Amino acid sequence: DAKTTQPPSMDCAEGRAANLPCNHSTISGNEYVYWYRQIHSQGPQYIIHGLKNNETNEMASLIITEDRKSSTLILPHATLRDTAVYYCIVGTGANSKLTFGKGITLSVRP
Amino acid sequence: GAVVSQHPSWVICKSGTSVKIECRSLDFQATTMFWYRQFPKQSLMLMATSNEGSKATYEQGVEKDKFLINHASLTLSTLTVTSAHPEDSSFYICSAVGGSYEQYFGPGTRLTVT
Numbered sequence: 001d002a003k004t005t006q007p008p009s010m011d012c013a014e015g016r017a018a019n020l021p022c023n024h025s026t027i028s029g030n031e032y033v034y035w036y037r038q039i040h041s042q043g044p045q046y047i048i049h050g051l052k053n054n055e056t057n058e059m060a061s062l063i064i065t066e067d068r069k070s071s072t073l074i075l076p077h078a079t080l081r082d083t084a085v086y087y088c089i090v091g092t093g094a095n096s097k098l099t100f101g102k103g104i105t106l107s108v109r110p
Numbered sequence: 111g112a113v114v115s116q117h118p119s120w121v122i123c124k125s126g127t128s129v130k131i132e133c134r135s136l137d138f139q140a141t142t143m144f145w146y147r148q149f150p151k152q153s154l155m156l157m158a159t160s161n162e163g164s165k166a167t168y169e170q171g172v173e174k175d176k177f178l179i180n181h182a183s184l185t186l187s188t189l190t191v192t193s194a195h196p197e198d199s200s201f202y203i204c205s206a207v208g209g210s211y212e213q214y215f216g217p218g219t220r221l222t223v224t
Binding site for chain 2: 032036038046049087093094099101102103
């Protein structure tokens with residue numbers, strides 16, 4: 001079973017920020033939070049990961065709560081191409097097995 | 111960025127035949143690769159972990175004699191579906207470990223068994 005829970009879906013307007021929540025209340029101290037996304041009929045794409053500090057890269061920002069029990073992925077200016085299923089996953093590093101839950105389907109509307 | 115390719119991107123085969131799917135890391139070496147399967151409208155399910163030069167580790171419920179995995183080099187892993195049946199029709203995806211923290215995924219292979 002996935003160790004994370006996400007709402008099944010959400011939508012946002014193009015150009016606006018998309019904030020995708022994730023709960024991981026049983027996360028262990030050595031586990032990272034990873035975010036991947038899957039556009040229809042393609043392989044998942046790595047977005048970002050973090051341990052306890054907030055992280056930002058060219059794609060997104062990751063905000064992790066102080067108790068590490070939840071996090072939020074922020075796409076600052078969503079575009080139509082960001083429409084995808086977003087997976088929040090916890091793991092101990094690149095060699096760890098990733099357990100994909102159902103993810104959250106983000107629909108960006110014009 | 112790290113690129114992982116899969117070949118073929120789609121394949122149709124007859125029931126009872128075997129199909130080989132290749133997964134390559136194009137611009138990095140991968141000591142570990144993973145194989146996933148995804149049925150329509152479902153999430154990815156891990157099938158096995160493939161380590162270069164050693165036997166693959168299969169997840170519970172995955173038949174190792176049916177899904178043969180070979181990781182003969184640091185840039186290539188292959189998945190062979192033996193004696194394929196219609197219920198094996200699925201989207202097969204590999205990933206490769208490209209650093210300390212990230213896994214990079216291939217584009218997937220759509221298998222249809224008739």
